[in-house]
Amino acid sequence: MSDLINPDWWPARALQRHPLRKVLACGRRLNPPLFGHVVNFPRLEIPLHGVYRNQIESGGTVTHVELEPGTALFAAPNCWNLPEWQPGLELLSLSFGRSQVNLSLVSARSKTYPQLASQKYSLPRPIAGPVPHLLNALEELHADEHAQAALADTASALLHCVENLLQHPIAQSSGRAQTLLEEVRVFLQSHYQYEITRDSVAEHFNITPNHLSRLFQTHGRTTFSGYLTQVRIDRAKHLLSNYNLKLDDIAARCGYHDTPYFCHVFKKAATATPMQFRLNTRRGNALVNASVPAE
Numbered sequence: 001m002s003d004l005i006n007p008d009w010w011p012a013r014a015l016q017r018h019p020l021r022k023v024l025a026c027g028r029r030l031n032p033p034l035f036g037h038v039v040n041f042p043r044l045e046i047p048l049h050g051v052y053r054n055q056i057e058s059g060g061t062v063t064h065v066e067l068e069p070g071t072a073l074f075a076a077p078n079c080w081n082l083p084e085w086q087p088g089l090e091l092l093s094l095s096f097g098r099s100q101v102n103l104s105l106v107s108a109r110s111k112t113y114p115q116l117a118s119q120k121y122s123l124p125r126p127i128a129g130p131v132p133h134l135l136n137a138l139e140e141l142h143a144d145e146h147a148q149a150a151l152a153d154t155a156s157a158l159l160h161c162v163e164n165l166l167q168h169p170i171a172q173s174s175g176r177a178q179t180l181l182e183e184v185r186v187f188l189q190s191h192y193q194y195e196i197t198r199d200s201v202a203e204h205f206n207i208t209p210n211h212l213s214r215l216f217q218t219h220g221r222t223t224f225s226g227y228l229t230q231v232r233i234d235r236a237k238h239l240l241s242n243y244n245l246k247l248d249d250i251a252a253r254c255g256y257h258d259t260p261y262f263c264h265v266f267k268k269a270a271t272a273t274p275m276q277f278r279l280n281t282r283r284g285n286a287l288v289n290a291s292v293p294a295e
Contacts (some may be wrong), residue, residue, distance in 0.1 A: 014048040015046075018069035018070040020046070021071065021152055022072075023152045024071065025058070026073065028080060030060065037190070038079065039077070039078075040077045040234075040238075041097050042077055042096045042138065042139065043096070044155060044158065045067075045073045047089060048090045050086060050108075051067070051086055052067040054073060054082060054084065055081065074151060077139075085108035089106075090105065091106040093106055094162060097125065097185075099125055100122045101123050102186050103122070104120050106118045121166070123166065134154055138151065138154050138155065181216070181220055196228070212224055232255050232256070233269045233270060235254050236251075236262075236266060236274065237281075239253060241281045241282070247263065251263075
């Protein structure tokens with residue numbers, strides 16, 4: 001649930017004091033590490049105070065980076081970073097979901113990711129105007145190693161547009177319950193690797209577990225556990241299709257600490273074992289590639 005009901009918290013002074021001069025881009029060629037942050041929507045993370053230490057994949061190698069105010073980290077969909085949370089760090093995090101832009105001010109209390117204090121605000125993601133085009137531009141610049149210098153200017157323009165949306169929000173057609181459900185969905189999509197339960201998520205959003213269950217059943221047409229399983233299995237499919245990780249590693253990266261149980265859940269959801277799914281997917285990709293004529 002959004003902790004704030006107005007945009008007064010937007011860190012305009014901090015952003016003006018340290019305008020973006022450099023943006024680092026996360027890659028996805030190498031195996032995402034355990035507890036690496038990887039989701040299927042674009043993200044922009046900007047330290048406002050302190051040092052934001054990360055491991056990212058860049059140019060086919062794992063790189064250790066330290067970001068200070070004036071620098072930012074951009075992750076295109078399915079790209080990963082592994083943050084190290086240092087006390088004293090304050091971070092502005094923007095996640096661009098399918099229907100919402102989710103903004104968080106994150107203050108690190110320890111080096112352990114789940115133990116963070118954050119203020120959250122959500123607004124509808126525009127389907128027209130500059131925001132979709134700027135996101136597309138960031139993803140294209142991210143993929144072009146010769147265009148990295150333009151990332152900072154594009155990210156700055158995106159920040160300006162988000163601030164504009166906060167000051168002049170788009171009228172929301174959905175009710176509060178639907179908005180809260182979308183916030184919970186984004187939270188689950190971002191935290192699926194961790195040991196999260198209905199009770200812990202309800203506590204995070206300051207609602208009762210029964211209220212959380214009703215949200216999914218009434219507005220999401222599924223259950224809380226059903227949606228969480230769907231998110232985890234979708235991520236498992238992505239890992240199986242794109243990386244050569246062992247099953248134990250894939251299970252752990254999707255929030256399962258018992259590999260046989262993970263295989264049971266996967267087969268029930270995908271009507272194939274994980275290894276069968278990997279084989280079938282790669283065989284299909286090979287056929288598609290073979291049918292493309294060489295230039």
